[in-house]
Amino acid sequence: MDLSLGFIVKKWLGSLLMPLNISLFFLLLSFYFGITKRPYRAAATLVPALAILLVTSNPWWVNQQLLENERVLKAPSQLVDSFDxxxxxxxxxxxxxxxxxxxxxxxxxxxxxxxxxxxxxxxxxxxxxxxxxxxxxxxxxxxxxxxxxxxxxxxxxxxxxxxxxxxxxxxxxxxxxxxxxxxxxxxxxxxxxxxxxxxxxxxxxxxxxxxxDYLGKEVQGEQRLYEFLPDARFIHRYDALWHEKLGIWWQKIRTYFS
Missing domain, CATH: 3.40.50.620 (HUPs)
Structure with missing residues (x-):
């Protein structure tokens, strides 16, 4: 398997910078500060870990983010026969x-x-x-x-x-x-x-x-209160969106330095 060093580094960075891994990193830091009896630092690193988990698993917030990003380019209203x-x-x-x-x-x-x-x-x-x-x-x-x-x-x-x-x-x-x-x-x-x-x-x-393959959906009808509770499926959906944001930022960085 022919993989360049740059490609491997990009894939590793992309995985490490996903929301769940960032949250786990802060949780591990919080645990470390806790067992070393530094409560203020433990609390300071626990807050962002929990915030990331709560936000990226919130169905309403994630769905709004997906709708804003996925609907920028409109899908054709009908399939046409003009493509080679x-x-x-x-x-x-x-x-x-x-x-x-x-x-x-x-x-x-x-x-x-x-x-x-x-x-x-x-x-x-x-x-x-x-x-x-x-x-x-x-x-x-x-x-x-x-x-x-x-x-x-x-x-x-x-x-x-x-x-x-x-x-x-x-x-x-x-x-x-x-x-x-x-x-x-x-x-x-x-x-x-x-x-x-x-x-x-x-x-x-x-x-x-x-x-x-739209992940964000225009919800029809009234949403029940339990539908606003954290849901692991929406962490996965937000990961897809975050992956694309990282990709666009990576393109900009490469363009700037080249």
Missing amino acids: FVVVLGGGHISDPMLSPTEQLSRSSFARITKGIELSLVNPQSRLIVSGYGGSDPNSNAELMEKVARQANIPPANIITIPKAKDTEQEAAVIATYIGQRPTALVTSATHMKRALQHFNKYSSNISPVPT
Whole structure:
């Protein structure tokens, strides 16, 4: 597995800077100050740990943050038949030979390839480009999504697989060699779309965003009081949004120093 030092460092930093890990770091500090009998420092580090956990697990607050970020780019009201390429970015998977390809895909990967298949069926003249790295997994995300697309009767000759691009930046660079300036639909999760477009717009001015896999929902009807209680599912949803914020900041830092 060919991984550069910079790529490994980026992944480690990205994981360590997630809200749950930051909260655990403060909790460990608080525990240390507690057993060393420094109560004021213990309290000072306990407060941010609890604050992060309470805020990022609050359903109402997390949902509002997701709505503000995911709805910046509007999804098309209808799927049109004007694309030469449909690009579906990878979103993770776990290979398990006991499960079907669709069951091995993560939630985001499944949502993305489903939308990509819909677009491909509306645009039968288009080529479907699926990408996604495998990491330490024996199969790449792109290969699994190709299998799902073929099961949906997308002709194999219409599918281009990009299995070795490790992140969105590399995906954009490789895929640009195929699409050029031809009309292209870009399919990825709504939280990821803003950052993905920044990379793809470097190479093409003919990219149409088609976001999917929305995590924030416009709640219809009155919410019950218990729905405002902390919920671990919303920590996971906020992680996805925070990951994208870190990615955008990382891009800005690299651009500044380059």
